Amino acid sequence: MILIDMHVHSNYSDGTLSVGSIAKAAKKRHLAFISLTDHDTTEGLAPFMAACRENGVEGLSGIELSADSDFTLHILGFRIDPTNEALQKRLRDIRNNRDDRNHKICRKLQELGFDIHIEDVVLLSRGEVVARPHIARLMMQKGYVSSIGQAFTEYLGSGGKAYVPRERLSAEECISLITEAGGVAVLAHPVQTYLGDDELRSLLGRLKDHGLWGIEAIYPGHSPEQIYNYLKMAEMFDLYPTAGSDFHGPNSHGVDLGIAVSEDFLPWARLGVKI
């Protein structure tokens, strides 16, 4: 048995730990390897790989792309080349759209009478990719809402008073970008899609045709029944089951780094991992 983690976020996106702290935590927990999969950014990969080398931990480059859909649809990419020009161009577009969206949200909140300015949000984010949770945190700090959940339900979430839809890539485009950057694409936390078995099968069939490599079957939020179903689906579509915790930092409720799998759980050499 080895401990691995193929789904971890740092403070380059919405995680709370630095890449150095993640590498140290991985070393402390004796992880065989760890993959950094920040949302829509590869900026943390170079320092992450350096931190992994420094701590003697095997690191794997990764990313988590949010695909355009009516439901939560995230695509993980592993073994990507962070210097790939096409990938970087699309990621820049995504970041620009996100910045544009943050400005629009702040303007809407100001129109609603809240003293929320983008400069304060950026200051609060302390160098992290600015996202809605930071706006929600500022609203909470200023006493406009009692919790981050309330900020999302009433203002920032879909249907909220200050909601601004986000431009996203299609799932097929996410897979193409990842494969063109030399990586393999994996459907992240299928449970969060809230799709029924038939709908999920049809989604997997569609994505498999576009080059999907795996499905994140082992995930802390999956029950044994769901893991069984996802492993069955992996077998049905000839996909590799992967294992990731979606660790966002010590504040992630009950989620810790590392998932136990067998030494031959995946063909590690195909991911460029030396265990």
Place this chain on the structure above:
Amino acid sequence: MKSGDPDLGGVFRRRKFWPQVFWVLLLSAGSALSCVFDSTPLFMAFVLSAFLGLTESGRWSHKTNLLLCTSAAVIASVCGVFSWFDTASIFFLLVAVGGFMLYYRDSGKKFIAAVDRFSSEISGAKDLDSLVFSAAERISEMASGDEVFITAADKAGGMYMPGRAGAQGNTVPRNGGAAWKVFASGRPYLTPRVESGKDLPFCRDARSLMSVPLCAEGEKIGVLQVESMVPDAFSEEDLQKLELIAFVLSHPLYVKLSAEKNDTDEEEAGGK
């Protein structure tokens, strides 16, 4: 077993120390013999067997096994039995074999086939006793002969072992042992070192155990417990696998328990 059917043996990786010792001894003996006969092919055969054996018995990492086998070749070269060219050839052979294994081995994809085979083999059981017997036998096969215990909840909120002696089987005493802890909490439990006074295993000589709840239709219907005479026999990964097996077992067990309960209720109603 039909040809092409997945093998149930080895689903749970036994973490034994002795297989490793055996392969290291084989490597040492093979190295000594090869030196005596001054035979590079003989050494290659031994070192390759030891490398594959060490990798499959799976307690040490791939890198450790590679280092161990290469060290044997280096020692033979230092002693002047083989040339450095032979040692380099052995090293590249091991790297190639290791790389091949790391490129093609994917047990994550194959595990579900073994679970499906388990599911189809227990689906033919006629009654509760034969289901429990068949499931325990198959799980024991997966766990290389470890003791498997399946308990079921009774109407009074207690637990018993179907298929054991007596009309209602062996009642599991409410002693706060591992099975009761799992039944009460609904959470899986793994202990690498059984504390007989605390864990109260079913088998007196058990040294390690893992236990998972059996649930169906929102009800707790029993507990599935695997006990080993070897300490530290199970890993967290084994526990995850046992949870999936418990999920597959739970539904047929629920159906059989319900049927038996209905029969008992009818008998009681007929008696009145």
